[in-house]
Amino acid sequence: MKCVHLQVVSDEVVERVDAARNRALLLNSAAALIAERGVDCVSIDAVAAKAGVGKGTVFRRFGSRSGLMHALLNRFEEELQEGFLFGPAPLGPGAPPSERIVAFGVARLEFIRDHGDILREAESSVGTRYASSYSVYVMHVAMLLRQAQVHGDYRLLADSLLASLDASLVLYQKRDLQIPLIRIVENWRTFVLHLTSE
Amino acid sequence: MKCVHLQVVSDEVVERVDAARNRALLLNSAAALIAERGVDCVSIDAVAAKAGVGKGTVFRRFGSRSGLMHALLNRFEEELQEGFLFGPAPLGPGAPPSERIVAFGVARLEFIRDHGDILREAESSVGTRYASSYSVYVMHVAMLLRQAQVHGDYRLLADSLLASLDASLVLYQKRDLQIPLIRIVENWRTFVLHLTSE
Structure with a gap:
């Protein structure tokens, strides 16, 4: 037996x-x-x-094909999360919070450059757009905004910042407007520093 | 004859x-x-x-049904545009630029409250999401950012600000997270003032 x-x-x-x-x-x-x-x-x-x-x-x-795409996206998302949760600074712990927010956005923009089409397929359905990985990003950015002692509603400020990293928006800027990624990255940096500096 | x-x-x-x-x-x-x-x-x-x-x-x-919805949305959008282009201050001309950006966002948030479902139907297709009315909003906000002498790339900063007023995001905040509109409006105000104040 x-x-x-x-x-x-x-x-x-x-x-x-x-x-x-x-x-x-x-x-x-x-x-x-x-x-x-x-x-x-x-x-x-x-x-x-x-x-x-x-x-x-x-x-x-x-x-299904869609299930395969989601699984693939999840694997890439886990690599990104690994980076900002446990990786080296400034993306990971150890750098000032505003620099970590900048580094997070840069990593996300590069992620969209590399996996943009899969992301857009996923984001086009509202149910998956604000799915589990989005919640992890919100928590991360809200925590850094609090550490940076930004005045305001951390939860909603995190939404407002992350909206600027939306895959559809970034792909529209890159492909339709032909704006180079480096200019989008520079705008993200300016945007974050405006928000986090006193 | x-x-x-x-x-x-x-x-x-x-x-x-x-x-x-x-x-x-x-x-x-x-x-x-x-x-x-x-x-x-x-x-x-x-x-x-x-x-x-x-x-x-x-x-x-x-x-088609979709054509009817777009025509309806266009009529509502024209009313909103009328308001910020020619209406009374602070939405229309006459107020300081940062106050006009705040008023624009408040009007847009109320617009989403009133016409959210029609908007979401339109925005769910990427082709229409960044359509003609979006370009008018970008021009308007970029012009006000320039007037406010905000340091940065006006075109992309306008995209970043407007992303926070995306109908899908606002409906997710209102319906899924049950956040009252007044808190979303307050966050918008904070967000704009962070960006426009020196």
């Missing part, structure tokens, strides 16, 4: 390790294809072929 | 007056129904019935 039980656990462990490896493989394949062709030209079929698995495996792991 | 020509003009004039009257009647009917039931429950059929015309007339004038 004990033996059978152990056998079951062992099978489950193997299965979980396989699932995690499959998941990572599929996400890497999707990321590589998006970098190569742009998000609009990446199908589930192409991701499955690139990863060397069946189409059914992709659907089993992610439910 | 002259007489026939005059007759044609006269018919055209009558037709144009009729068209304008019909258009206004349909927009008023749509506005009344939306105020009564909410935008999601207003169909073309209901608007036609309320205005006492056939469904075909609505489609001829506006092309």
